[in-house]
Amino acid sequence: MNASGLGTMAVIGNGVIGHGIAEVFAKAGWDVCLIGRSQDSLKGALQQIGASLNEFVQAELLSTSSAKSAAARIRTSTELQAAAAAEFVIEAVPEDMELKLDIFSKLDGICRSDALLATSSGHPASCVDKCVEHRERVIAAHFWYPPQLLPLVEVCGSGATTKAVVVRTCAILGGIGMKPVVIDCEVPGFIGNRIQFAALREAWALWAAGVASAEAIDSVIRYSIGRRLAVTGPIESADLGGLDTMYHFARFLLPSLDTSSEPPEQVAALVRGRHCGVPSGKGVYDWFERDGSGLLSARRRELMRWLQMDQKGRDPDKAPTPVPQISASGTKPRGSDEDRLD
Ligand SMILES: NC(=O)c1ccc[n+]([C@@H]2O[C@H](COP(=O)([O-])OP(=O)(O)OC[C@H]3O[C@@H](n4cnc5c(N)ncnc54)[C@H](O)[C@@H]3O)[C@@H](O)[C@H]2O)c1
Numbered sequence: 477m478n479a480s481g482l483g484t485m486a487v488i489g490n491g492v493i494g495h496g497i498a499e500v501f502a503k504a505g506w507d508v509c510l511i512g513r514s515q516d517s518l519k520g521a522l523q524q525i526g527a528s529l530n531e532f533v534q535a536e537l538l539s540t541s542s543a544k545s546a547a548a549r550i551r552t553s554t555e556l557q558a559a560a561a562a563e564f565v566i567e568a569v570p571e572d573m574e575l576k577l578d579i580f581s582k583l584d585g586i587c588r589s590d591a592l593l594a595t596s597s598g599h600p601a602s603c604v605d606k607c608v609e610h611r612e613r614v615i616a617a618h619f620w621y622p623p624q625l626l627p628l629v630e631v632c633g634s635g636a637t638t639k640a641v642v643v644r645t646c647a648i649l650g651g652i653g654m655k656p657v658v659i660d661c662e663v664p665g666f667i668g669n670r671i672q673f674a675a676l677r678e679a680w681a682l683w684a685a686g687v688a689s690a691e692a693i694d695s696v697i698r699y700s701i702g703r704r705l706a707v708t709g710p711i712e713s714a715d716l717g718g719l720d721t722m723y724h725f726a727r728f729l730l731p732s733l734d735t736s737s738e739p740p741e742q743v744a745a746l747v748r749g750r751h752c753g754v755p756s757g758k759g760v761y762d763w764f765e766r767d768g769s770g771l772l773s774a775r776r777r778e779l780m781r782w783l784q785m786d787q788k789g790r791d792p793d794k795a796p797t798p799v800p801q802i803s804a805s806g807t808k809p810r811g812s813d814e815d816r817l818d
C-alpha cells in the first residue's frame with residue numbers, strides 16, 4: 477500500500493487509452509507504472525497526462541496540489557517486468573492479437589499470484605487468455621475513449637474467470653470513481669460497441685445510399701436521441717415513450733433496417749485511400765474544410781461538464797432529477813389512462 481492507503485497498478489501500453497487509464501488511477505491515489513515501448517513515447521504520454529490534469533484543475537474538478545500528487549504517482553518503464561509489484565494490471569496495446577497473447581502469457585509469469593490481469597480492449601477475456609496458465613484471473617475491463625472523461629467500464633469475465641475476480645475488479649474500478657457495469661456472458665463488442673456499431677451501420681448505410689448528407693444524419697441524432705440517451709438508455713426510453721407504440725413501430729421498421737455484415741463500399745474505399753478521418757484530414761467529412769480540433773475540444777468541454785454534474789451528485793443514477801409535479805398542462809408519465817388521447 478502507498479501513502480494514500482491504495483495499491484499499485486500497471487498499464488501496458490501508453491497510447492490514448494493507456495495513458496488515460498494511468499491518469500484516472502493516479503488521480504484516485506494509486507501508484508501507477510505506465511509501461512511502453514520507448515522512453516520518447518512514454519515522455520509524450522506523461523506530457524499528455526500533464527495537459528489533461530491541467531484541464532481538470534481549470535474545470536475545478538481537481539486541486540492543483542492533487543494534480544501534482546497524481547503526476548508524481550506515475551512512473552514509467554519500457555520493461556514488462558516492471559509490472560511485477562502491481563495488484564491490478566491493464567493491457568492497452570494495439571489491436572494485434574499475437575501481441576496481446578504474448579503479453580498476457582508473460583504477465584502471468586511476471587505478476588504476483590494475487591494480481592488481476594485485465595484487457596482494456598473490445599475483445600473478450602477468452603480471446604487474450606489462451607496462453608495463460610492462471611486464466612481465472614484474466615478479465616475484460618473495456619474502457620471508453622477518452623477514459624479520463626467517460627466513466628463507464630464494461631467488466632466481463634470469461635468462463636474461466638472466478639466470480640471473486642469480477643467482484644474485485646468492480647470494487648477497484650468503483651473505488652477510483654469509474655462506473656463498472658458487469659456483463660454476465662461474453663459477447664463480441666460487449667454492450668456499448670454492439671449498440672454503437674448497430675447505429676453506425678445504419679448511419680453509414682443511409683449516407684452511402686444517398687438518403688441524406690452526413691451533416692443531416694449527424695444533426696438528426698445530435699438534436700434528438702443523442703441528447704435523450706445521455707439521460708435515459710434505449711430500453712428506458714422505449715418504456716417512457718410507450719412500449720406498445722415502440723413495439724408496433726418496431727414491427728413496421730425492423731425489416732427495412734440495414735443488416736449488412738460488411739461496412740459499405742464507400743467507407744471501405746475511403747479507408748483504402750487512407751482517408752481515415754480527422755488525423756488524415758479527410759474521412760466521410762472533409763476535415764480541411766471543417767475544424768476537427770475545435771470539434772474535439774468542444775466535445776471534451778461538454779464531457780467535462782458532465783463530470784462536473786456527476787461530482788455535484790447530478791448523475792441520474794446517483795440522485796435522480798426530481799420529476800416535475802403533474803400539472804394541468806400534463807407532465808404525467810405516459811401510459812396512464814388519462815394520458816391517452818384516443
Ligand atoms: N481508441 C479507442 O477508442 C479505444 C477505446 C476502448 C478500448 N480501446 C482498446 O485499447 C487498446 C489500445 O488502444 P489505443 O487506441 O490506446 O491504441 P494506441 O495505438 O493509441 O496505443 C497503443 C500503445 O501501446 C504501445 N505498445 C505497443 N506495443 C507495446 C508493447 N509490446 N509493450 C508496451 N507498449 C506497447 C504503443 O507504443 C502505443 O503507445 C486496444 O486494445 C483498443 O481496442 C481503444
Ligand SMILES: O=C(O)[C@@H](O)[C@@H](O)[C@H](O)[C@@H](O)CO
Nearest residue numbers: 596597598599619620621669
Ligand atoms: O470509445 C469507443 O468508441 C471504443 O469503445 C471503441 O473505439 C472500441 O472499443 C474499439 O477501440 C475496440 O476496442
